[in-house]
Amino acid sequence: MHKLSNWIWLPAFLACCAAVNTPPVAQAAGGRQAMQQCATRVLSGLARTRASEVQVGSAVLSRCDGPLRAALADAVQSGEAASCTVESCLDMARSRAAAEAIQAYRQHGQH
Numbered sequence: 001m002h003k004l005s006n007w008i009w010l011p012a013f014l015a016c017c018a019a020v021n022t023p024p025v026a027q028a029a030g031g032r033q034a035m036q037q038c039a040t041r042v043l044s045g046l047a048r049t050r051a052s053e054v055q056v057g058s059a060v061l062s063r064c065d066g067p068l069r070a071a072l073a074d075a076v077q078s079g080e081a082a083s084c085t086v087e088s089c090l091d092m093a094r095s096r097a098a099a100e101a102i103q104a105y106r107q108h109g110q111h
Contacts, residue, residue: 031067031074038064039101046105056105057098068097 042060051059061068072093075081081089 029074031071035064035067035071035097038067039097043101043105047108053102053105056102060101061094061098064097068093 039060042063043056046056046059069086069090072081072084072089073086076084076086076089
């Protein structure tokens with residue numbers, strides 16, 4: 001089985017909504033870590049059951065909504081996503097998180 005702890009895709013979505021001048025990201029680390037751990041758990045479970053790629057995005061979103069919101073809130077608070085509020089950027093964050101989860105699942109040769 002592939003090592004799933006290396007799936008770090010949340011920074012890619014946060015980069016989409018980051019301001020031009022990105023302040024230190026240390027404050028956003030807690031939310032990112034929680035999201036990464038959640039997504040890793042979900043992707044690992046999907047890989048164990050050899051789930052269809054079609055299930056990946058919705059599974060990560062439904063099981064990791066809280067950590068995704070926390071990561072986005074941390075990015076907003078730290079100024080990394082200064083032009084966002086959690087609600088105004090949540091749809092974009094969900095879309096990006098689902099796409100990145102699917103991509104990570106593909107890259108690790110699960111299907």
